[in-house]
Amino acid sequence: MFFPISGADISPIYLATVGFLIGILGGFFGVGGSFIAGPALRLAGLDWNFAVGTDLAHIVGKSVVAARRHRALGNVDLRLGSIMALGTIGGAEVGAQAIQMLKRAGNVNLVVSIVSIVVYVSIAIFMLWESRKTLRLEKGRAQRGLVKGGKSKKDYSAFGPVTRAIQKVKIWPMVALPTSGIAAISLWTILLVAFVGGLFSGFLGGGAGYIRMPSMVYVLGIPTHLAVGTDLFEIIISASYGTFSHAVKGNVDILIALVMHTGAVIGAQIGVIATQYFAGPKIRLAFVPLPLIGAAIVIYTMISGHKL
Amino acid sequence: MKKETARTVRAFAIELAIYAVLVVAYFFLVLHLLGQWLYELEIHRRYVYAALAILLIIGQAVLLESVITFLIRLIRGRSE
Numbered sequence: 001m002f003f004p005i006s007g008a009d010i011s012p013i014y015l016a017t018v019g020f021l022i023g024i025l026g027g028f029f030g031v032g033g034s035f036i037a038g039p040a041l042r043l044a045g046l047d048w049n050f051a052v053g054t055d056l057a058h059i060v061g062k063s064v065v066a067a068r069r070h071r072a073l074g075n076v077d078l079r080l081g082s083i084m085a086l087g088t089i090g091g092a093e094v095g096a097q098a099i100q101m102l103k104r105a106g107n108v109n110l111v112v113s114i115v116s117i118v119v120y121v122s123i124a125i126f127m128l129w130e131s132r133k134t135l136r137l138e139k140g141r142a143q144r145g146l147v148k149g150g151k152s153k154k155d156y157s158a159f160g161p162v163t164r165a166i167q168k169v170k171i172w173p174m175v176a177l178p179t180s181g182i183a184a185i186s187l188w189t190i191l192l193v194a195f196v197g198g199l200f201s202g203f204l205g206g207g208a209g210y211i212r213m214p215s216m217v218y219v220l221g222i223p224t225h226l227a228v229g230t231d232l233f234e235i236i237i238s239a240s241y242g243t244f245s246h247a248v249k250g251n252v253d254i255l256i257a258l259v260m261h262t263g264a265v266i267g268a269q270i271g272v273i274a275t276q277y278f279a280g281p282k283i284r285l286a287f288v289p290l291p292l293i294g295a296a297i298v299i300y301t302m303i304s305g306h307k308l
Numbered sequence: 309m310k311k312e313t314a315r316t317v318r319a320f321a322i323e324l325a326i327y328a329v330l331v332v333a334y335f336f337l338v339l340h341l342l343g344q345w346l347y348e349l350e351i352h353r354r355y356v357y358a359a360l361a362i363l364l365i366i367g368q369a370v371l372l373e374s375v376i377t378f379l380i381r382l383i384r385g386r387s388e
Contacts, residue, residue, distance in 0.1 A: 001335075004347040012335050057361055061369035068373070240362050247350075247358030254346060254361040255339055258368055262331045265372040266324065 006054070006253035010044045015256060016263035019058065023267020026066050028274050029213065029228065029287050034059065034206020035120050035294030037260070042301050046253075048112040049103050052205030053251030057243040059207045059235060061261040066268045067232040075229025077179040080222070081237075083187065084230075087194025088201065088212075088238035095202020096245045113298050116204050120291035120298075123210055130218070131285035163221040180222045180230075193219050194234070202242055207235035210291055319383045326379055 001012045018040045022033025034055050041051035070076055102108040171186040197212030209231050216227040246252050349357040 004343055005350050016331065057365050060362060061365035064366055064369040065373045240366075243362055243365075244358045247361050248354050250350070250354065252358070252361055254357075254364055255343055257361075257365055258339065259335065261365060261368060262334065262372065265369070265376060266327060269376065 001259075003253050003255050005255060006046055006050045008045050008050075008253070008256070010046075010256065012259045014044060015259040019062075019260035019263030020267040021263075022260075023062060023066075023264030023269075024271040024274075025290060026062050026209075026232070026264065026268050026271060028271035029209070029290075033062075033290075034201075034204060034208065035116075035210050035291045036297075038116065038205045039294045039297035039301065041256070042109075042113075043297055046256075048109045049099055049246075049249075049251045050253055052099060052112070052203075053243070053246030053249070054253045054256050055205040056201070056207075056239050056246055057252050057254055057257035058260045058264070059239045060243055061257070062264040062268060063207065063232045063235040063239060065265055066271070067229065067236055069268070070229030070232055073229070075225050076233045077177060077222070077226055077230045078233070079175075080177050080180060080190065080220075081230045081233040083175065083190050084194035084197075084212075084234045085237035087191035088198035088234060089241045091195040091198020091200075092202035092238055092242040093198075093245060095199045095204075096242065096249065098203055099246075099251070100249055110302075112204065113302050117295045117298050119200065119204065119211070120295040123214065124288050124291045124295075127214060128285070128288045131288070135285065163218060166219055167221055177222075180220075180226050182221060185220065190220065194238075198238055198242075201238060202245070207231070207239050209235065319380075322383050323376070323379045326383075327376065330375065 002009050018037060022037050025033040025036065037055045037058065038048075038051050041055060042048060046054065067076065099108060099112070102111050166189060167182065167185055169186050169189060170184075171188050173187045174184040175187050175190065176182065176184055193212070193215045197208045197215065199208075200211045201208035212234075213227050213231050216222045216231060217224055222230065243252060247254075346357065346360075349360065
């Protein structure tokens with residue numbers, strides 16, 4: 001199928017299948033799946049600037065569906081999501097401007113490829129370390145009889161002491177997040193986490209849930225199930241802004257996004273249901289291979305120059 | 309329990325098949341008709357295109373979710 005806006009010739013079945021897979025990831029992990037979608041679009045022959053912008057548009061639609069389902073399950077902290085949206089929008093604009101600069105300089109594909117590989121591999125290594133350590137700690141607690149049966153769905157994290165130290169930072173104004181069980185946290189900490197997420201979103205595409213979701217759990221101390229739902233809610237606002245910004249800059253092929261989204265609708269349904277059967281550390285451990293797959297696709301595309 | 313799982317899987321397979329037919333029709337009808345118009349809009353009226361892009365993807369999301377919900381009620385309701 002020929003897509004006139006980007007000038008690409010891509011099979012709609014390929015796009016719908018990619019959408020289906022990242023729909024499952026979105027529903028289950030609360031991430032946009034851009035670490036798969038971006039490289040998959042690049043593999044199909046789109047330039048990175050189009051892959052980034054188009055993926056953002058697709059993320060908007062996917063997040064609307066998944067966030068509504070998470071809201072129904074009580075997994076969304078509306079106050080946190082609204083505050084984070086402000087920081088994310090600022091970061092997304094800075095990221096989109098950086099893409100424009102690289103596009104003008106003519107090296108957008110090389111730079112974004114290298115940055116994405118570094119980011120994806122770093123996230124996978126960190127989450128592997130943290131979730132394994134947390135599961136070991138939980139096992140130890142179970143053996144000492146602190147957790148009945150050793151199969152608690154309570155959300156422990158090996159990064160807990162660091163999270164508590166961050167929550168003790170008292171820079172005015174302080175915000176209470178009762179839905180997330182946080183008595184007081186600095187507004188600036190939330191905005192900083194959101195800004196960094198937005199920066200990655202504008203630069204690498206998607207909702208940047210791969211960086212924001214872990215940041216919400218480890219830095220802000222939000223329970224994983226709530227982080228997943230809130231992240232999706234926040235992505236609707238920030239990704240809409242990112243889509244608009246990229247579309248104005250000529251980086252969005254909405255037809256590709258629409259086709260991908262048809263697959264994502266079904267995938268998201270499966271992913272959301274699956275979150276009810278797993279505890280936080282196990283969700284995070286299952287997340288580990290995903291950024292590595294994205295990194296592998298980018299490396300493959302760089303080395304072989306192959307396009308589907 | 310096994311019987312219930314089998315029923316859920318069967319209902320999901322039917323739902324997927326119906327959904328696939330609807331999506332293929334959607335590809336050919338809507339996207340084919342919209343393609344050239346959106347292309348012209350992207351070239352000449354970038355801001356309108358940007359706003360429309362967001363509305364289209366949100367509209368499609370809401371529409372498809374409604375279709376899915378309807379299919380689930382229809383198929384699973386009958387299989388029970």
